[in-house]
Amino acid sequence: MDMDMDMDMDTKKKCTRFFINDNMDVLIEILKRLDEKSIGVAACVCRLWCALTRNDALWEHLCFRQLSPPREGVRTVVAALGGYRRLYTLCVKPVLTRLGKRKDMWTTHEVDLSLSLFCVDYYERLFLAGAATPPSSLIFLCKAG
């Protein structure tokens, strides 16, 4: 990375410290590799980190990291339906939990199912826009009392 090379030359000249907050792309790369819980912790560090954890690219990575190459067009669709962070929280995480799977066992079938459920939820919200009742097509994913 360009930043790294600059820093190397700088450190040869003088012993300056490396502020991660000055190098947001490095920071984002690191945050991308975290799991959801760690991202939550990272969000509590400072305002900058909090803002960065809301970056949808992070959550895209969390959702579909091990499925490479990423499918064409998924990003636009997910963005239109509410974003990857929402997709993860509403669908991906509960589906994974219910199926008792680890993220590295994610296959296209789980992806398709999550996307479908996500879309149904979006549609339901369209219907209920402004109504008092919350959308409920995904309540079956919640832990039973």
Add this chain to the structure above:
Amino acid sequence: MKRDHMNPENFSSSSSTTPNSMDAGVDELFAVLGYNVKSSDMAEVAHQLERLEEVMATVHHDAALSDDTVHYNPSDLASWLGSMISEFDSSSNPFLHSDFGSDLISIPGKALYPKSNPPQPKKLKSTPPMPATPLLLIDSQENGVRLVHTLMACAEAVQQEDFKLAEALVKNIGFLAVSQPGAMRKVATYFAEALARRIYKLYPPNHQDSAFNDLLQMHFYETCPYLKFAHFTANQAILEAFAGKTRVHVIDFSMKQGMQWPALLQALALRPGGPPSFRLTGIGPPSHEETDHLQEVGWRLAQLAESINVEFEYRGFVASSLADLDAAMFEIREGETVAVNSIFELHQLLARPGAIEKVLQVVSKLKPEILTVVEQEANHNGSVFLDRFTESLHYYSTLFDSLESCGGGEEGVSVQDKVMSEVYLGRQVCNVVACEGVERVERHETLAQWKIRFGSCGLEGVNLGSNTYKQASMLLALFAGGDGYRVDENNGCLMLGWHTRPLIATSAWKLTT
């Protein structure tokens, strides 16, 4: 159960024809409840009941607990009463108030009144004085069996048009149902209500309120997997049929809230090569409200399609019956690939002669690439009432059982959702049992029967692929109680069932070339 007058003249000792009576001369109505009382003994039994009441009324409320309790079987009512009275007469000790919450209620016996040292008296919570009815031994499991027998006996009485007997039996069902836990109680209550309606000819009002029906179905959609399974499997079949096509047209016989289509639109948006231009025609029943419900649904779907960049066109048709439609209405365009979808709609057409054939003819004229059908997997359309009753009792018992596993806790599926789902199913029960003729629209038939019908209209089956099976299995695993649900493949069709009983079947059809 208490008779108003313990007068022997009021008892009718007709020759018993119920299956429960072992010997001639046993009172029918008691026999149904499980008590063998000879009609000739009725006066004596009545007298003994009165004596027992008198004796019990003079007893103290504080009780002495004993480690041993003796249970008497009151089936032979006469001798049971005799032993009870002699117990009370032999000592003046207080007796145990039972805990009516438990399944088995202990009746004090000899062990409670030892002749030698009385046991250490322990204070019991003082309970209010018991109502003046005899103590009954209530065994919930035995009552469950009696409940089913009573239901069957009542249905048989209705079949034979012995409405006097049926009336007496249907009253008992309610009494027995109360002692049952969960699903059994609910099923019995709905079937009892339906039988009562049939007996008293208080037919249920024709459920024209489509808005309320839709609401009930939404709760059913949220609570258990049947509708989601239907939508996902049908969508997968349609998606595969639309592979490589650029202009597609879906005709939905079961539009309702349009909950099936967002997932298909999303899948089409993400398919390799991009989405086709999508046209949807929705059929719905007439609405009693001012708002045009069908148009609203179409508008929402259009919004969704626009967000995900799928070219979308919508048209809604109002029809009180699918048989009112004809092929020309749909204005199929050149080069358009057509799919027809029907979720739990076709069986309603069997209520009018000729309707199903007409609709299938219309479907053939549309030359669809695929026809997706989801129907209940049961035969509730037999010509004999008793057969229909038996079949539907088993079917809905299984369905209600599966509902019990669906949560009802604080998080997730609420009790209200479950109750609404039960009302939704209860309406179907009412229709199957209480209605006849054109009113009886819940004329479910099995996949095998539908296959014959479709075959005679020039339609042959299309195999649902392994992708559909995998997606369906995964979907079911997401539901609480997921272990109980089973997806089975049956000649290229998929069936969703609870444990060993298949409940709904998804199938796909195309015109035989």
